Amino acid sequence: MTQKGLIVVNTYEVFPSVEHMISHLKEEFAKLGIVFDVLSSGELPLWVSGDGRIQHGDLPYDFAIYLDKDPYAASMLEDAGLRLFNKADAIRLCDDKMLTYLSLSDKGIKMPKTISGPLRYSKKDSDVFLKRIAASFSFPIVVKENYGSLGRNVYLVQNKTELEELENRLSYSPRLYQELVASSFGVDNRIIVIGGRAIAWMKRKSDNGDFRSNIALGGHGEGVNLPQNYIMMAENCAKILGLDYAGIDILNGPDGEPILCEVNSNAFIKGIEEVTGINVAKAYADYIYREVYQQ
Numbered sequence: 447m448t449q450k451g452l453i454v455v456n457t458y459e460v461f462p463s464v465e466h467m468i469s470h471l472k473e474e475f476a477k478l479g480i481v482f483d484v485l486s487s488g489e490l491p492l493w494v495s496g497d498g499r500i501q502h503g504d505l506p507y508d509f510a511i512y513l514d515k516d517p518y519a520a521s522m523l524e525d526a527g528l529r530l531f532n533k534a535d536a537i538r539l540c541d542d543k544m545l546t547y548l549s550l551s552d553k554g555i556k557m558p559k560t561i562s563g564p565l566r567y568s569k570k571d572s573d574v575f576l577k578r579i580a581a582s583f584s585f586p587i588v589v590k591e592n593y594g595s596l597g598r599n600v601y602l603v604q605n606k607t608e609l610e611e612l613e614n615r616l617s618y619s620p621r622l623y624q625e626l627v628a629s630s631f632g633v634d635n636r637i638i639v640i641g642g643r644a645i646a647w648m649k650r651k652s653d654n655g656d657f658r659s660n661i662a663l664g665g666h667g668e669g670v671n672l673p674q675n676y677i678m679m680a681e682n683c684a685k686i687l688g689l690d691y692a693g694i695d696i697l698n699g700p701d702g703e704p705i706l707c708e709v710n711s712n713a714f715i716k717g718i719e720e721v722t723g724i725n726v727a728k729a730y731a732d733y734i735y736r737e738v739y740q741q
Contacts, residue, residue, distance in 0.1 A: 449480045449739070452507040452528070456514045457488030463714040464513055467727070470715065471511065474731035483507070487514045492522040502526040509738045513712050515541045515593075531734055532711045536688040540711040543592045544622050546687070550706065553686055555679060556699070557706040559583070559625040566617040576613055579623050580606055588657075592620035595710065602626070602657050626657070627705055630697035634659045634707050635672060637680035637694045638718060638726055641733045644677045646724040648717070650695075667721040676704040683709055690737070691730055693718075 453468055472482050491503025500522050509529040512520055520534035532540075539549050544562050551557075561582060564575055579587065589612055591599035603609045632652035637644050649670040650659035659665045680694035683706065693713020697705040715726040 449478075450507050451475065451480055451482045451734075452505070452510040453482055453484045454490070454510055454512045454514050454519070454523075455484060455486050456516075457486040460486075461714075463716055464712075466716045467513070467714055470719075470727035471731060474725075474728045475735075478731060478735050480508075480735070487516045487519040490519055490523065492519055492526070500525045509734065511734070512537060515595075515712065517541065529738060531690045531730075531737075532692075533688055533690070536690075537711050539687050540689070540692070540709050541593060542620070543590055543594075543708060544620065545592075546709050547622075547706075550683060550686055550709075553682070555683065555706055556703060558588070558627055558697075561623045563613075563617070563621040563623060565620065576606075576610060579609065583623065583625055585609075586626050586657075588624040588626050589616070590622050590624065591616065592622060595712075600658055627697045627699065629700040630705070630707075631657050632659055632665075633698060635670060635676060635696045635698070635704075636667070636713070636718060637672070637677065637696065638713060638715075639680050639684040639689065639692045639694060640726075640729050641690060641737075642681060642685055644680050645729050646718050646722045646726055647672050647677070647680075648721040667717045669721055673702075673704075679704045679706065690733070 455464060468484060475482060493501050495501045505526055505528060507528060510523055512530050512532060515537060517534055517538040520530055520537050524530055524534050539545050547557060547560055561579065585605055587603045589601045589603055601612060603612055634650050635647060636650055637647040647670065648667040650665050650667055652659050652665045676696055679696060683694050684692045687709060689711060693710040695707040697707045699705045719726050
């Protein structure tokens with residue numbers, strides 16, 4: 447009997463880093479005798495019927511690797527009986543940065559001071575929240591839209607004027623305000639966790655003076671020997687959020703302590719494989735094979 451998997455990608459844009467990940471995963475799964483279809487979330491035969499039930503067309507797959515962030519399609523695929531990597535709830539919690547912090551709070555995980563921005567529903571103005579932000583942080587302040595990846599939709603605000611201008615632009619969008627961890631300006635550590643175990647890590651560093659270290663924004667990866675408390679934090683985050691696969695980004699605190707930056711449910715593999723020489727795709731394929739076929 448043919449063993450078959452599904453890879454789900456975004457309907458509108460598939461980045462080269464995603465294409466590379468798909469290609470490498472398919473290579474490793476082929477060695478295990480598994481073939482794949484690749485579909486965008488917009489192509490999936492999923493809907494809610496008039497009688498209020500979730501319906502799905504033909505889905506002849508044993509499992510799905512979900513490389514999109516659409517939580518609705520993910521939930522309907524799970525309702526259809528597919529095992530998703532990652533699961534729909536883990537994707538939901540990681541896609542919304544504020545939900546990520548809330549889910550990991552009170553769990554002994556150090557993170558930057560963070561304030562969630564109130565949503566705006568009308569054209570009425572109010573300076574109450576801006577006064578609170580200015581009183582709660584020292585400039586510069588990090589502002590993040592709750593949804594976004596590759597370092598996009600993340601801003602560094604230098605003063606009250608910039609804060610007001612950005613708030614006017616973003617006030618209709620979910621967003622958060624965060625203290626800048628100056629000891630980790632332009633530098634962080636990416637740790638890949640699969641099945642609850644950290645398997646690869648690297649330091650990421652900006653090459654152009656940007657406070658963000660993302661390789662997509664011009665940064666580069668370097669080998670690094672991380673202390674055990676960094677590894678433990680990454681593994682703990684993945685466990686709490688229910689992630690099969692994750693890229694955990696950790697900042698360097700002023701005393702060398704790990705401070706959580708973000709958790710990514712769809713971390714790309716090209717850069718970290720090149721830096722470390724570790725075959726992340728193989729490790730992920732082997733883990734999925736064990737979970738689906740050997741339980």
